Amino acid sequence: MKQQNNTKTALIYAVDLLAIRPYSTQQLITKLKRKEYAPEEIQEAINRLTARHYLDDTDLCQRQYQAYINEKHRSIKAIKYKLMEKGFSQSDIQNAQEETDIDEIDYEYTVCLRLLNSRYIPSKSDKLKCQGYLYRKGFNYSAIRLAIEDFFYNP
Template structure:
């Protein structure tokens, strides 16, 4: 029942659910039985959960693909599951997300190196960084 309650509050990976149940003091055998039962009932499926969470973060956030991958792995999803969710071509999405980050933090007249360094620290790809900074600065020139 505790496992179902945890899943009702928030979608969990199998690893995170195991970790939370162990912290609550359940024996490994009880945890295994609960996990097995949840999988039988289709309440727990790491593949589907990872794909849903990746899609949400990819579409709704301004995080880089690298940040999204790290976040999902921290949530207990296997790296191979996370990497399988990454679309083949992420350039346009990365550029758009980087532009959102720049527009929230910088003015177009800001130092390009600072903008690029900020995006790099956030895990964006170097080609997307260059394209986003170029586009962001061109918008300033077009507004003048």
């Protein structure tokens, strides 16, 4: 790895990034590596940012989890996967899930029904095709079954 030609240190560049939007530690490390900062300089920047509470993966994971729940577009499984993609640890994701006070089956049923209503028409849709769509999105089978039943038989 080589030091950047410009005058910005890894710390300054990281602060500039964090001024725009929050990043997980892993996302920030990836961005700094792409800019070819030395690993020692990256680690020093991460340590300083964490010590000053500019980086807090636990808090950011909780806020992201809650934001995804409020959007009502994803299954719990898809939310967890999305958070893992962003570099959050399993323990942070588990803590965020435990902190969020929702009934998961009720949440997934509501989102399934919402997706079905926005994408399909009961009289013109195939039940198995709708089930497959929801299953591929990662929804719980019992939530899918309840949503399909209400969508097709209680319009």
